[in-house]
Amino acid sequence: MSAEQTIGRLTDLAAMPAAALPPQARRLARFSLFDWMVVARAGADEPVSRIIRDVVADEGGRPVATVVGAAARAPARAAALANGTISHALDYDDTHFAHIGHLSVGIMPAALAVAEQCDLPAAQACDAFLIGAEASCRIGMVLGRRHYERGFHQTATAGAFGATVAAGRLLGLTAAQQRNALSLVATRASGLKSQFGSMGKPFNAGISAANGVEAAALAARGFIACDDGIGAVQGFIDTHTDDASEARGWAAPPPGRFVFEDNKYKLHACCHGTHAMLNALAEARRQTDLPADRITRIMVRTNPRWLHVCDIKAPRTGLEVKFSYAFLAAMALHGVDTAADRAYVESLGADPALIATAQRVVVTGGTEISDTAVALTLILASGERIEVAHDLAAPLSEPQLQAGLRAKARALLGEAAAEALWSAVAALDTLTARQLAAHLAPAD
Numbered sequence: 355m356s357a358e359q360t361i362g363r364l365t366d367l368a369a370m371p372a373a374a375l376p377p378q379a380r381r382l383a384r385f386s387l388f389d390w391m392v393v394a395r396a397g398a399d400e401p402v403s404r405i406i407r408d409v410v411a412d413e414g415g416r417p418v419a420t421v422v423g424a425a426a427r428a429p430a431r432a433a434a435l436a437n438g439t440i441s442h443a444l445d446y447d448d449t450h451f452a453h454i455g456h457l458s459v460g461i462m463p464a465a466l467a468v469a470e471q472c473d474l475p476a477a478q479a480c481d482a483f484l485i486g487a488e489a490s491c492r493i494g495m496v497l498g499r500r501h502y503e504r505g506f507h508q509t510a511t512a513g514a515f516g517a518t519v520a521a522g523r524l525l526g527l528t529a530a531q532q533r534n535a536l537s538l539v540a541t542r543a544s545g546l547k548s549q550f551g552s553m554g555k556p557f558n559a560g561i562s563a564a565n566g567v568e569a570a571a572l573a574a575r576g577f578i579a580c581d582d583g584i585g586a587v588q589g590f591i592d593t594h595t596d597d598a599s600e601a602r603g604w605a606a607p608p609p610g611r612f613v614f615e616d617n618k619y620k621l622h623a624c625c626h627g628t629h630a631m632l633n634a635l636a637e638a639r640r641q642t643d644l645p646a647d648r649i650t651r652i653m654v655r656t657n658p659r660w661l662h663v664c665d666i667k668a669p670r671t672g673l674e675v676k677f678s679y680a681f682l683a684a685m686a687l688h689g690v691d692t693a694a695d696r697a698y699v700e701s702l703g704a705d706p707a708l709i710a711t712a713q714r715v716v717v718t719g720g721t722e723i724s725d726t727a728v729a730l731t732l733i734l735a736s737g738e739r740i741e742v743a744h745d746l747a748a749p750l751s752e753p754q755l756q757a758g759l760r761a762k763a764r765a766l767l768g769e770a771a772a773e774a775l776w777s778a779v780a781a782l783d784t785l786t787a788r789q790l791a792a793h794l795a796p797a798d
Contacts, residue, residue: 357496357585357592357600364489364584365533367608368519372481379612381752383484386448388779389619389759390441390458394794395775396695396766397443398423402553406439406560419467420791430467431567434517437463437794439560442509444695446766449626450487450617451725451747453494453512454502457487457617460513460562465520468567469787472524476782476790482520484614486566490516491613493584493591496603501595502547510545510558511594515584517566525574533581535573539565540583540590618726618746621758622692623765624676626746627660630728631679634744635686638732641740646687646711648734654679655729658719665717672698684711694765 397403407424410432417426419433422440427433441447442459450457462483469479494501494512502508518539522532542565545558573579584590591598606613622632631654638644656679666678675681675698682692688707691697702708723729727745734740750758763772778785778793 357589357598358582359600360493360496360585360591360603361533361536361582363604363607364493364515364519364536365529367485367489367492368523368527368532369529370485370609372478374609375481375484376609376612376615379484379488379615380481382615382617383480383487384779384782385619385755385759386458386487386617387462387480387483387782388763388775389448390462391775391779391794392759392763392766392772393444393446393459394422394437394441395771396446397440400440400443402443402556403440405553406436406557410436418471420470420788420795422794423796425796430471431564431571433467433470434463434563434567435560437467437560438563439556442556442559444623445555446620446623446695448617448619450491450494450614452613452616453491453508454499455490455494455508455513456559457490457513457516457614458483459556459559460509461486461490461516461520461566463560463563464517464566465524466787466791467563468521468524468570470791474524474787476785476787479524479787479790480782482523484612485523486516486518486520487617488516488608488612488614489519492603494603495613496598496600497591497595498597498599498602500597504595505547506594507545507547507549507555507558510562511543513545513559513562514539514543514565514569517563518569519566521566521570522573525570527570527574531573534577534579535569537581537583538572538577538579539569541579542569543590615749616747619755619759621762622682623695623698624682624692625664627656627664628677628679628682630726630744630746631656631730632682632686632692633746634728634730634742635683637744638730638740638742639687641742644687644732644740646684646707648736649687649711649732650714650735651731651733652683652715653731653733654683654715654717655720655723655731656717657723657725657727658721659725661717661719669703672700672702675702678712679717680712680715681708683715684708687711691765693762
Protein backbone atom coordinates (compact mmCIF):
# COMPACT_ATOMS: atom_id res chain seq x y z
CA MET A 355 0.00 0.00 0.00
CA SER A 356 1.53 3.31 -1.05
CA ALA A 357 1.42 6.59 0.84
CA GLU A 358 2.87 8.89 -1.75
CA GLN A 359 2.20 12.23 -0.06
CA THR A 360 3.82 11.48 3.28
CA ILE A 361 7.47 12.12 2.47
CA GLY A 362 6.64 15.51 0.94
CA ARG A 363 4.51 16.46 3.93
CA LEU A 364 7.32 15.48 6.30
CA THR A 365 9.81 17.52 4.28
CA ASP A 366 7.51 20.54 4.43
CA LEU A 367 7.07 20.06 8.16
CA ALA A 368 10.85 19.99 8.66
CA ALA A 369 11.09 23.43 7.05
CA MET A 370 8.30 25.06 9.07
CA PRO A 371 9.41 28.48 10.39
CA ALA A 372 9.74 28.69 14.15
CA ALA A 373 7.28 31.57 14.21
CA ALA A 374 4.59 29.30 12.74
CA LEU A 375 4.80 26.71 15.53
CA PRO A 376 1.66 26.59 17.70
CA PRO A 377 2.43 28.36 21.01
CA GLN A 378 0.77 25.63 23.09
CA ALA A 379 2.86 22.96 21.38
CA ARG A 380 6.05 24.93 22.03
CA ARG A 381 5.22 25.25 25.71
CA LEU A 382 4.53 21.52 25.98
CA ALA A 383 7.80 20.76 24.18
CA ARG A 384 9.63 22.50 27.02
CA PHE A 385 7.80 20.33 29.54
CA SER A 386 8.97 17.36 27.47
CA LEU A 387 12.53 18.63 27.54
CA PHE A 388 12.45 18.96 31.33
CA ASP A 389 10.87 15.53 31.77
CA TRP A 390 13.40 13.95 29.38
CA MET A 391 16.35 15.47 31.25
CA VAL A 392 14.91 14.23 34.56
CA VAL A 393 14.45 10.62 33.44
CA ALA A 394 17.83 10.67 31.68
CA ARG A 395 19.59 11.80 34.85
CA ALA A 396 17.62 9.30 36.93
CA GLY A 397 18.52 6.41 34.61
CA ALA A 398 22.20 7.26 34.34
CA ASP A 399 23.42 4.50 36.68
CA GLU A 400 21.28 1.67 35.33
CA PRO A 401 23.26 -1.35 34.04
CA VAL A 402 22.21 -0.72 30.43
CA SER A 403 23.39 2.89 30.79
CA ARG A 404 26.85 1.88 31.94
CA ILE A 405 27.17 -0.63 29.10
CA ILE A 406 26.15 1.81 26.37
CA ARG A 407 28.49 4.51 27.74
CA ASP A 408 31.38 2.03 27.69
CA VAL A 409 30.67 1.11 24.07
CA VAL A 410 30.52 4.77 23.03
CA ALA A 411 33.75 5.53 24.89
CA ASP A 412 35.55 2.60 23.23
CA GLU A 413 34.58 3.81 19.76
CA GLY A 414 36.05 7.28 20.32
CA GLY A 415 35.66 9.95 17.64
CA ARG A 416 35.24 13.71 17.57
CA PRO A 417 34.03 14.83 21.04
CA VAL A 418 31.21 17.26 20.24
CA ALA A 419 28.19 16.16 22.29
CA THR A 420 27.40 15.34 25.93
CA VAL A 421 26.70 11.79 27.08
CA VAL A 422 24.45 11.49 30.14
CA GLY A 423 26.53 10.57 33.17
CA ALA A 424 29.88 10.77 31.36
CA ALA A 425 32.63 13.34 31.74
CA ALA A 426 33.94 12.82 28.20
CA ARG A 427 32.01 13.97 25.14
CA ALA A 428 31.32 11.89 22.04
CA PRO A 429 30.39 12.23 18.37
CA ALA A 430 26.80 13.34 17.80
CA ARG A 431 25.58 9.97 16.50
CA ALA A 432 27.16 8.08 19.41
CA ALA A 433 25.83 10.56 21.99
CA ALA A 434 22.34 10.22 20.53
CA LEU A 435 22.59 6.42 20.75
CA ALA A 436 23.73 6.55 24.37
CA ASN A 437 21.33 9.25 25.53
CA GLY A 438 18.30 7.67 23.89
CA THR A 439 19.09 4.37 25.58
CA ILE A 440 19.85 5.90 28.97
CA SER A 441 16.74 8.10 29.05
CA HIS A 442 14.49 5.10 28.36
CA ALA A 443 16.25 2.87 30.91
CA LEU A 444 13.62 3.47 33.60
CA ASP A 445 10.71 3.43 31.12
CA TYR A 446 9.43 6.55 32.90
CA ASP A 447 9.13 8.85 29.88
CA ASP A 448 6.20 10.29 27.96
CA THR A 449 3.72 8.38 25.78
CA HIS A 450 1.64 9.41 22.77
CA PHE A 451 -1.31 7.04 22.48
CA ALA A 452 -2.22 7.86 18.85
CA HIS A 453 1.41 7.45 17.80
CA ILE A 454 1.71 4.47 20.19
CA GLY A 455 5.20 5.29 21.35
CA HIS A 456 7.53 7.40 23.43
CA LEU A 457 8.49 10.64 21.67
CA SER A 458 11.14 12.31 23.78
CA VAL A 459 13.59 9.41 24.17
CA GLY A 460 13.82 8.69 20.44
CA ILE A 461 14.03 12.28 19.21
CA MET A 462 15.32 14.65 21.91
CA PRO A 463 18.78 12.98 22.04
CA ALA A 464 19.19 13.50 18.29
CA ALA A 465 18.15 17.15 18.49
CA LEU A 466 20.39 17.96 21.44
CA ALA A 467 23.45 16.14 20.06
CA VAL A 468 23.29 17.90 16.68
CA ALA A 469 22.58 21.27 18.33
CA GLU A 470 25.67 20.78 20.49
CA GLN A 471 27.75 19.78 17.49
CA CYS A 472 26.67 22.93 15.63
CA ASP A 473 26.81 25.15 18.76
CA LEU A 474 23.20 26.27 18.35
CA PRO A 475 20.81 27.87 20.87
CA ALA A 476 19.03 25.49 23.23
CA ALA A 477 15.63 26.87 22.18
CA GLN A 478 16.40 25.94 18.58
CA ALA A 479 17.08 22.36 19.67
CA CYS A 480 13.74 22.26 21.51
CA ASP A 481 11.88 23.54 18.44
CA ALA A 482 13.60 20.89 16.31
CA PHE A 483 12.46 18.24 18.80
CA LEU A 484 8.89 19.53 18.56
CA ILE A 485 8.85 19.36 14.77
CA GLY A 486 10.50 15.93 14.84
CA ALA A 487 7.97 14.71 17.39
CA GLU A 488 5.11 15.93 15.21
CA ALA A 489 6.64 14.14 12.22
CA SER A 490 6.93 10.95 14.26
CA CYS A 491 3.29 11.21 15.36
CA ARG A 492 2.11 11.74 11.80
CA ILE A 493 3.94 8.79 10.29
CA GLY A 494 2.98 6.67 13.29
CA MET A 495 -0.67 7.46 12.62
CA VAL A 496 -0.26 6.65 8.92
CA LEU A 497 1.24 3.28 9.88
CA GLY A 498 -1.67 2.60 12.21
CA ARG A 499 -2.18 0.24 15.12
CA ARG A 500 -1.50 -2.86 12.99
CA HIS A 501 2.16 -1.81 12.72
CA TYR A 502 2.45 -1.89 16.50
CA GLU A 503 0.39 -5.06 16.88
CA ARG A 504 2.56 -6.82 14.31
CA GLY A 505 5.47 -6.39 16.68
CA PHE A 506 7.19 -3.14 15.75
CA HIS A 507 8.19 -0.69 18.48
CA GLN A 508 7.10 2.67 17.11
CA THR A 509 9.36 4.56 19.50
CA ALA A 510 12.15 3.28 17.24
CA THR A 511 10.47 2.92 13.85
CA ALA A 512 8.32 6.04 13.50
CA GLY A 513 10.70 7.70 15.95
CA ALA A 514 13.63 7.41 13.55
CA PHE A 515 11.80 9.59 11.02
CA GLY A 516 11.16 12.20 13.70
CA ALA A 517 14.81 12.11 14.76
CA THR A 518 15.84 12.59 11.13
CA VAL A 519 13.56 15.61 10.75
CA ALA A 520 14.97 17.15 13.94
CA ALA A 521 18.61 16.49 13.03
CA GLY A 522 18.16 17.60 9.42
CA ARG A 523 16.50 20.83 10.47
CA LEU A 524 19.39 21.68 12.81
CA LEU A 525 21.98 20.80 10.14
CA GLY A 526 20.23 23.20 7.76
CA LEU A 527 19.43 20.59 5.11
CA THR A 528 17.80 21.78 1.91
CA ALA A 529 14.41 20.33 1.01
CA ALA A 530 16.09 17.88 -1.38
CA GLN A 531 18.62 16.83 1.26
CA GLN A 532 15.91 16.39 3.88
CA ARG A 533 13.93 14.20 1.49
CA ASN A 534 17.07 12.12 0.90
CA ALA A 535 17.63 11.80 4.65
CA LEU A 536 14.05 10.65 5.26
CA SER A 537 14.20 8.19 2.39
CA LEU A 538 17.52 6.87 3.66
CA VAL A 539 16.41 6.39 7.27
CA ALA A 540 13.52 4.30 5.94
CA THR A 541 16.05 1.54 5.30
CA ARG A 542 17.54 2.02 8.78
CA ALA A 543 14.47 2.43 11.03
CA SER A 544 13.96 -0.64 13.19
CA GLY A 545 12.85 -1.85 16.59
CA LEU A 546 10.89 -4.86 17.84
CA LYS A 547 8.48 -5.28 20.75
CA SER A 548 10.01 -8.71 21.37
CA GLN A 549 12.76 -6.77 23.17
CA PHE A 550 10.31 -5.56 25.86
CA GLY A 551 11.46 -6.64 29.30
CA SER A 552 15.12 -6.60 28.29
CA MET A 553 17.87 -4.04 27.72
CA GLY A 554 16.80 -4.14 24.08
CA LYS A 555 13.76 -1.96 24.80
CA PRO A 556 15.69 1.16 25.85
CA PHE A 557 18.22 0.39 23.12
CA ASN A 558 15.37 0.78 20.63
CA ALA A 559 15.07 4.43 21.68
CA GLY A 560 18.81 4.88 21.27
CA ILE A 561 18.87 3.50 17.74
CA SER A 562 15.97 5.79 16.79
CA ALA A 563 18.00 8.86 17.75
CA ALA A 564 21.25 7.54 16.29
CA ASN A 565 19.62 6.56 12.99
CA GLY A 566 18.19 10.05 12.62
CA VAL A 567 21.54 11.73 13.22
CA GLU A 568 23.30 9.34 10.84
CA ALA A 569 20.80 9.74 7.98
CA ALA A 570 20.82 13.54 8.26
CA ALA A 571 24.61 13.69 8.40
CA LEU A 572 24.93 11.50 5.29
CA ALA A 573 22.39 13.58 3.38
CA ALA A 574 24.22 16.77 4.34
CA ARG A 575 27.32 15.35 2.60
CA GLY A 576 25.46 14.56 -0.59
CA PHE A 577 24.41 10.96 0.03
CA ILE A 578 21.61 10.00 -2.36
CA ALA A 579 18.81 7.57 -1.44
CA CYS A 580 15.88 6.37 -3.51
CA ASP A 581 13.30 9.02 -4.34
CA ASP A 582 10.76 7.82 -1.77
CA GLY A 583 11.75 5.19 0.76
CA ILE A 584 8.68 5.93 2.89
CA GLY A 585 5.49 5.89 0.87
CA ALA A 586 6.32 4.25 -2.46
CA VAL A 587 5.66 0.62 -3.38
CA GLN A 588 8.03 -1.53 -1.26
CA GLY A 589 8.82 1.52 0.85
CA PHE A 590 8.69 1.54 4.64
CA ILE A 591 4.93 1.91 4.97
CA ASP A 592 4.14 -0.66 2.30
CA THR A 593 6.39 -3.26 3.93
CA HIS A 594 5.62 -2.56 7.61
CA THR A 595 1.83 -2.46 7.86
CA ASP A 596 -1.31 -3.66 6.11
CA ASP A 597 -3.42 -0.86 7.61
CA ALA A 598 -1.81 2.30 6.21
CA SER A 599 -3.93 5.42 5.88
CA GLU A 600 -2.58 8.79 4.80
CA ALA A 601 -5.96 10.31 5.56
CA ARG A 602 -5.65 9.15 9.19
CA GLY A 603 -2.21 10.69 9.56
CA TRP A 604 -2.82 13.96 7.77
CA ALA A 605 -6.54 14.67 8.32
CA ALA A 606 -5.69 17.99 9.98
CA PRO A 607 -2.20 18.86 8.72
CA PRO A 608 0.12 21.45 10.28
CA PRO A 609 0.47 24.37 10.86
CA GLY A 610 -2.79 24.13 12.79
CA ARG A 611 -2.93 22.35 16.11
CA PHE A 612 -0.12 19.82 16.46
CA VAL A 613 -1.17 16.28 17.38
CA PHE A 614 1.93 16.35 19.61
CA GLU A 615 -0.25 18.32 22.02
CA ASP A 616 -1.96 15.04 22.97
CA ASN A 617 1.33 13.76 24.43
CA LYS A 618 0.97 12.29 27.92
CA TYR A 619 3.52 12.30 30.73
CA LYS A 620 4.15 9.55 33.22
CA LEU A 621 3.63 10.83 36.75
CA HIS A 622 3.87 7.34 38.24
CA ALA A 623 6.90 5.05 37.80
CA CYS A 624 4.90 2.15 36.37
CA CYS A 625 3.12 0.97 33.23
CA HIS A 626 1.20 3.83 31.62
CA GLY A 627 -1.83 1.54 31.35
CA THR A 628 -2.26 1.74 35.13
CA HIS A 629 -2.05 5.51 35.45
CA ALA A 630 -5.75 6.18 34.88
CA MET A 631 -6.52 3.86 37.81
CA LEU A 632 -3.99 5.57 40.07
CA ASN A 633 -5.39 8.98 39.18
CA ALA A 634 -8.94 7.73 39.83
CA LEU A 635 -7.87 6.42 43.24
CA ALA A 636 -6.29 9.78 44.05
CA GLU A 637 -9.56 11.49 43.12
CA ALA A 638 -11.53 9.07 45.33
CA ARG A 639 -9.19 9.76 48.23
CA ARG A 640 -9.69 13.50 47.75
CA GLN A 641 -13.45 12.99 47.98
CA THR A 642 -13.45 10.97 51.20
CA ASP A 643 -11.18 9.44 53.81
CA LEU A 644 -10.30 5.96 52.52
CA PRO A 645 -8.23 3.84 54.90
CA ALA A 646 -7.37 0.63 53.07
CA ASP A 647 -8.98 -1.54 55.77
CA ARG A 648 -12.39 0.10 55.17
CA ILE A 649 -12.48 -1.10 51.57
CA THR A 650 -13.81 -4.60 50.97
CA ARG A 651 -13.53 -4.58 47.18
CA ILE A 652 -11.87 -2.46 44.48
CA MET A 653 -13.40 -3.08 41.06
CA VAL A 654 -11.31 -1.84 38.11
CA ARG A 655 -12.85 -1.71 34.62
CA THR A 656 -10.26 -1.13 31.89
CA ASN A 657 -9.76 -1.59 28.17
CA PRO A 658 -9.13 -5.30 27.43
CA ARG A 659 -5.76 -4.61 25.79
CA TRP A 660 -4.28 -3.77 29.18
CA LEU A 661 -5.27 -7.14 30.67
CA HIS A 662 -2.37 -8.68 28.74
CA VAL A 663 0.07 -5.96 29.79
CA CYS A 664 -0.41 -4.81 33.37
CA ASP A 665 -2.61 -7.27 35.24
CA ILE A 666 0.01 -9.45 36.95
CA LYS A 667 -1.90 -10.90 39.89
CA ALA A 668 0.99 -12.01 42.09
CA PRO A 669 4.12 -10.01 41.18
CA ARG A 670 7.41 -11.57 42.24
CA THR A 671 9.68 -8.56 41.75
CA GLY A 672 9.59 -4.80 41.99
CA LEU A 673 9.53 -4.63 38.19
CA GLU A 674 6.51 -6.92 38.01
CA VAL A 675 4.70 -4.71 40.54
CA LYS A 676 4.90 -1.94 37.93
CA PHE A 677 2.64 -4.09 35.75
CA SER A 678 0.12 -5.11 38.44
CA TYR A 679 -3.18 -3.25 38.82
CA ALA A 680 -3.81 -5.00 42.12
CA PHE A 681 -0.52 -4.16 43.81
CA LEU A 682 -0.38 -0.63 42.45
CA ALA A 683 -3.87 0.01 43.82
CA ALA A 684 -2.69 -1.36 47.17
CA MET A 685 0.39 0.87 47.12
CA ALA A 686 -1.74 3.95 46.43
CA LEU A 687 -4.21 3.11 49.20
CA HIS A 688 -1.38 2.49 51.70
CA GLY A 689 0.32 5.78 50.85
CA VAL A 690 3.36 4.37 49.02
CA ASP A 691 4.72 6.96 46.56
CA THR A 692 4.11 5.50 43.09
CA ALA A 693 6.07 8.38 41.51
CA ALA A 694 9.36 7.29 43.14
CA ASP A 695 11.14 4.61 41.13
CA ARG A 696 13.02 3.57 44.25
CA ALA A 697 9.71 2.56 45.86
CA TYR A 698 9.49 -0.54 43.64
CA VAL A 699 11.74 -2.76 45.73
CA GLU A 700 11.86 -6.54 45.44
CA SER A 701 10.09 -7.03 48.79
CA LEU A 702 6.86 -5.28 47.69
CA GLY A 703 5.28 -8.47 46.41
CA ALA A 704 5.73 -10.13 49.81
CA ASP A 705 4.36 -7.28 51.94
CA PRO A 706 1.42 -8.73 53.96
CA ALA A 707 -0.56 -5.48 54.08
CA LEU A 708 -0.22 -4.94 50.34
CA ILE A 709 -1.12 -8.56 49.62
CA ALA A 710 -4.27 -8.26 51.73
CA THR A 711 -5.43 -5.17 49.87
CA ALA A 712 -4.35 -6.48 46.46
CA GLN A 713 -6.50 -9.56 46.96
CA ARG A 714 -9.57 -7.32 47.13
CA VAL A 715 -8.90 -5.90 43.65
CA VAL A 716 -10.99 -7.29 40.77
CA VAL A 717 -9.93 -6.25 37.26
CA THR A 718 -12.21 -6.74 34.26
CA GLY A 719 -12.03 -5.61 30.65
CA GLY A 720 -14.66 -3.71 28.72
CA THR A 721 -14.46 -2.60 25.10
CA GLU A 722 -16.54 0.45 26.01
CA ILE A 723 -13.53 1.76 27.97
CA SER A 724 -10.94 3.61 25.88
CA ASP A 725 -7.21 2.86 25.99
CA THR A 726 -6.65 5.88 28.21
CA ALA A 727 -9.53 5.46 30.65
CA VAL A 728 -10.70 3.46 33.65
CA ALA A 729 -13.93 3.10 35.65
CA LEU A 730 -13.45 2.38 39.33
CA THR A 731 -15.88 1.16 42.00
CA LEU A 732 -14.85 1.04 45.64
CA ILE A 733 -17.11 -0.94 47.99
CA LEU A 734 -16.70 -0.03 51.65
CA ALA A 735 -17.34 -2.19 54.71
CA SER A 736 -20.42 -0.08 55.40
CA GLY A 737 -21.87 -1.08 52.02
CA GLU A 738 -21.27 2.37 50.55
CA ARG A 739 -20.13 2.39 46.91
CA ILE A 740 -17.84 5.05 45.52
CA GLU A 741 -17.81 5.38 41.74
CA VAL A 742 -15.03 7.32 40.04
CA ALA A 743 -13.66 7.40 36.51
CA HIS A 744 -10.58 8.92 34.94
CA ASP A 745 -9.42 9.39 31.35
CA LEU A 746 -5.82 10.32 30.60
CA ALA A 747 -7.04 11.83 27.33
CA ALA A 748 -8.42 14.77 29.31
CA PRO A 749 -5.58 17.29 29.22
CA LEU A 750 -4.02 18.53 32.42
CA SER A 751 -3.83 22.27 32.86
CA GLU A 752 -0.33 23.68 32.56
CA PRO A 753 -0.14 24.36 36.33
CA GLN A 754 -1.22 20.78 37.04
CA LEU A 755 1.31 19.37 34.57
CA GLN A 756 4.08 21.56 35.93
CA ALA A 757 3.31 20.52 39.50
CA GLY A 758 3.20 16.84 38.56
CA LEU A 759 6.45 16.88 36.61
CA ARG A 760 8.30 18.81 39.29
CA ALA A 761 7.05 16.42 41.98
CA LYS A 762 8.22 13.51 39.84
CA ALA A 763 11.62 15.16 39.42
CA ARG A 764 11.98 15.64 43.16
CA ALA A 765 11.03 12.01 43.77
CA LEU A 766 13.68 10.82 41.30
CA LEU A 767 16.53 13.30 41.79
CA GLY A 768 15.98 15.14 45.06
CA GLU A 769 15.00 18.76 45.60
CA ALA A 770 18.24 20.49 44.60
CA ALA A 771 18.88 18.61 41.37
CA ALA A 772 15.24 18.80 40.31
CA GLU A 773 15.07 22.55 40.80
CA ALA A 774 18.40 23.08 39.01
CA LEU A 775 17.00 21.35 35.93
CA TRP A 776 13.73 23.26 36.16
CA SER A 777 15.64 26.55 36.32
CA ALA A 778 17.76 25.58 33.32
CA VAL A 779 14.72 24.80 31.16
CA ALA A 780 12.98 27.97 32.38
CA ALA A 781 16.02 29.92 31.12
CA LEU A 782 16.08 28.04 27.80
CA ASP A 783 15.99 31.18 25.64
CA THR A 784 19.25 32.41 27.18
CA LEU A 785 21.24 29.16 26.89
CA THR A 786 23.18 27.40 24.19
CA ALA A 787 22.60 23.71 23.63
CA ARG A 788 26.01 23.03 25.14
CA GLN A 789 25.15 24.97 28.29
CA LEU A 790 21.88 23.07 28.63
CA ALA A 791 23.51 19.69 28.00
CA ALA A 792 26.08 20.38 30.72
CA HIS A 793 23.30 19.60 33.21
CA LEU A 794 23.39 15.98 32.02
CA ALA A 795 27.08 15.45 32.69
CA PRO A 796 28.54 14.63 36.12
CA ALA A 797 29.37 17.58 38.34
CA ASP A 798 33.05 18.55 38.35
